[in-house]
Amino acid sequence: MDELRPSASVEARRERQKRVLFRRLKLAIVLALLVLAAVLVIHVAVGGKESAHPETTQTAAPQTQTTVPSQTQTTVPTQTSSTVTTEATEPETTTAPVEDENWKLLLVNADHPLPEDFTVKLKSLRNGHQVDERIYPELQQMFDDARAAGIYPLINESFRTGERQQEIMDKYIAKYEANGLGHDDAVKKARSIVALPGTSEHQLGLALDIIAEYGGDSNATWTWLKENCWRYGFILRYPADKEDVTGISFEPWHFRYVGVSTAREITEQGLCLEEYLGQTG
Numbered sequence: 001m002d003e004l005r006p007s008a009s010v011e012a013r014r015e016r017q018k019r020v021l022f023r024r025l026k027l028a029i030v031l032a033l034l035v036l037a038a039v040l041v042i043h044v045a046v047g048g049k050e051s052a053h054p055e056t057t058q059t060a061a062p063q064t065q066t067t068v069p070s071q072t073q074t075t076v077p078t079q080t081s082s083t084v085t086t087e088a089t090e091p092e093t094t095t096a097p098v099e100d101e102n103w104k105l106l107l108v109n110a111d112h113p114l115p116e117d118f119t120v121k122l123k124s125l126r127n128g129h130q131v132d133e134r135i136y137p138e139l140q141q142m143f144d145d146a147r148a149a150g151i152y153p154l155i156n157e158s159f160r161t162g163e164r165q166q167e168i169m170d171k172y173i174a175k176y177e178a179n180g181l182g183h184d185d186a187v188k189k190a191r192s193i194v195a196l197p198g199t200s201e202h203q204l205g206l207a208l209d210i211i212a213e214y215g216g217d218s219n220a221t222w223t224w225l226k227e228n229c230w231r232y233g234f235i236l237r238y239p240a241d242k243e244d245v246t247g248i249s250f251e252p253w254h255f256r257y258v259g260v261s262t263a264r265e266i267t268e269q270g271l272c273l274e275e276y277l278g279q280t281g
């Protein structure tokens, strides 16, 4: 038994060692599998990443390439389109002013009748007169400044409809006929004084006949206006030295809005509107 015991204990020890070995082997295998799995996972992950990388770098690269060019393309075009738009807004602002200039510079005379589709938004003044609403602020400023300078202007004529223009014409014809002129002569004479309906600047809402308030000195008013009206965008429309060009006798009372920049230029260069527009016929 003694022999057996040790032998049994030896066997038991061997058995135990085997079991331990087996366990260690199992552990090692498990560990090895785990490591393998880990490696595989990493490999797959890295490989995936690598394959994802080129994809993302490829998609990201083209993306950055497309975003870069598209950015440069879109920012460049947007920049060019923004410069285009600024150019476009500049021309637009220049076309806006040009459009603005168009209404400000609309020439109406015997050779240039009012466009048939002409419309104007009118501003009614306190005294019943009406003007193109766009000129109202500067007109008001001009009158305020005149009063501050001791000049008291009064609007005598402003916007007229074609019908009103015809009424004025008829009144003059009747007056000349009453004075003994035949109809044709009366018409001829009236037409030399009054513009035919459709050819009067007053139909634009941009022209004003201005006199002195309360029977004051109109000459002083006209002198002040002639010197200062350009600051508010107005010109003396029918100067004495331009009768041949305008076809209208000197009218010291008739002022026409053209906008400040044009009014300055016309005044500085001593032009009339026809000359400024190159429409001297």
Ligand SMILES: [Zn+2]
Residues within 6 Å of the ligand: 157, 202, 207, 208, 209, 253, 254, 255
């Ligand atoms: Zn007038």
